[in-house]
Amino acid sequence: MKLPRIDYLEAKTLPEACALLAQGDVLACAGGTDLVPSMKHRVKAPRAVVNLKAIGGLDYITYSEKDGLRIGALATLRDLQNNKSVQQKYPALVQSAAMVGTIQLQNMGTVAGNLCLDTRCYYYNQSSFWRSARPACYKAGGEVCHVVKRSDHCWACYSGDTAPAFMVLGAKVKVVGSKGERVIALKQLYSGDGQKPIALAADELVAEIQVPARAAGSGSGYTKLRIRKAIDFPLMGAAVWMQLEGKAGVVKDIRVALTAADSAPIEVPGAAKSIQGKPYSEENLAEVMEASYKKARPVDCVIGGSPPYRKKMARVFVKRAANLAYQQAQAK
Numbered sequence: 001m002k003l004p005r006i007d008y009l010e011a012k013t014l015p016e017a018c019a020l021l022a023q024g025d026v027l028a029c030a031g032g033t034d035l036v037p038s039m040k041h042r043v044k045a046p047r048a049v050v051n052l053k054a055i056g057g058l059d060y061i062t063y064s065e066k067d068g069l070r071i072g073a074l075a076t077l078r079d080l081q082n083n084k085s086v087q088q089k090y091p092a093l094v095q096s097a098a099m100v101g102t103i104q105l106q107n108m109g110t111v112a113g114n115l116c117l118d119t120r121c122y123y124y125n126q127s128s129f130w131r132s133a134r135p136a137c138y139k140a141g142g143e144v145c146h147v148v149k150r151s152d153h154c155w156a157c158y159s160g161d162t163a164p165a166f167m168v169l170g171a172k173v174k175v176v177g178s179k180g181e182r183v184i185a186l187k188q189l190y191s192g193d194g195q196k197p198i199a200l201a202a203d204e205l206v207a208e209i210q211v212p213a214r215a216a217g218s219g220s221g222y223t224k225l226r227i228r229k230a231i232d233f234p235l236m237g238a239a240v241w242m243q244l245e246g247k248a249g250v251v252k253d254i255r256v257a258l259t260a261a262d263s264a265p266i267e268v269p270g271a272a273k274s275i276q277g278k279p280y281s282e283e284n285l286a287e288v289m290e291a292s293y294k295k296a297r298p299v300d301c302v303i304g305g306s307p308p309y310r311k312k313m314a315r316v317f318v319k320r321a322a323n324l325a326y327q328q329a330q331a332k
């Protein structure tokens with residue numbers, strides 16, 4: 001498949017990139033691993049793209065006890081996995097980045113590009129020829145959803161791998177635009193609307209991801225359901241962060257987030273209530289697993305795995321991610 005005709009723009013600084021985006025009908029291209037296939041499928045058809053990779057000094061990853069982890073927008077998923085501080089303090093980030101697509105995609109794909117992934121749907125992420133057999137859906141500018149019949153809105157699913165891991169770690173993102181910059185909680189980056197899932201203005205970019213320093217006795221883990229061990233987007237992905245206290249490994253706090261479960265990466269509300277103050281065990285985790293099952297609303301949006309099966313798998317993958325988080329938390 002060939003790319004459509006588009007203007008290629010290059011920015012040397014973030015303000016320059018924002019000014020180009022403000023011209024309208026221009027999309028940001030970081031690694032291009034999602035945007036380029038989308039343009040080949042005519043799922044995205046901007047007038048121009050602005051290449052962010054020409055901006056210098058945005059691929060940093062730093063860690064300090066005072067500021068925590070700071071990740072520049074152009075750090076790749078591979079950079080994230082190879083960083084010693086990330087390996088020691090945030091295993092969920094390493095695990096989730098290592099499960100994105102393939103090593104080639106991780107070498108090209110950026111952390112910010114992964115967080116800003118568009119939502120996906122079985123009917124939408126197809127070639128224009130394939131799509132032409134049906135009326136346009138909400139996401140393609142039409143008046144119908146092919147996934148949930150008679151629905152009044154788009155159900156396309158958010159399927160990025162690293163977002164739930166960053167979410168349970170309490171991440172924030174620095175957003176820059178023509179009018180200035182702001183720092184928001186990661187969950188505010190997501191609108192929850194399948195049609196326009198990323199809550200940024202047309203001229204805004206994610207410039208930096210910020211994660212608090214690792215708290216003593218805490219641990220994190222990420223696991224995902226997929227058919228093939230490479231390439232596949234998650235059919236269900238779960239991240240867990242927990243903090244233990246005392247010698248008996250009593251759970252002080254726990255956070256759970258899911259991907260491929262809704263139009264945004266979602267936190268499981270009140271996850272801590274049932275297990276707080278109890279020693280960690282799979283038995284004591286049962287209500288957290290159940291709450292995750294109830295919260296997940298997967299739809300027919302990627303290849304394979306029926307939505308009811310994937311919903312049930314939320315329980316299993318939350319348990320696996322919690323076991324990983326426990327291992328790190330217990331190791332101090």
Ligand SMILES: Cc1cc2nc3c(=O)[nH]c(=O)nc-3n(C[C@H](O)[C@H](O)[C@H](O)COP(=O)(O)OP(=O)(O)OC[C@H]3O[C@@H](n4cnc5c(N)ncnc54)[C@H](O)[C@@H]3O)c2cc1C
Nearest residue numbers: 030031032033034035101109110113114116160161206233
């Ligand atoms: C075969 C295949 C398999 C894949 N499997 C997975 C998978 O398993 N899991 C997964 O999570 N992803 C997967 N991907 C998607 C993609 O490779 C990754 O998500 C990658 O991290 C995207 O990063 P990028 O830098 O290439 O983003 P791009 O393609 O450059 O951009 C993606 C989107 O983010 C926007 N964007 C980029 N940077 C910024 C920024 N700084 N601020 C605001 N918006 C920005 C772009 O405008 C675009 O809309 C797969 C892709 C392919 C082709």
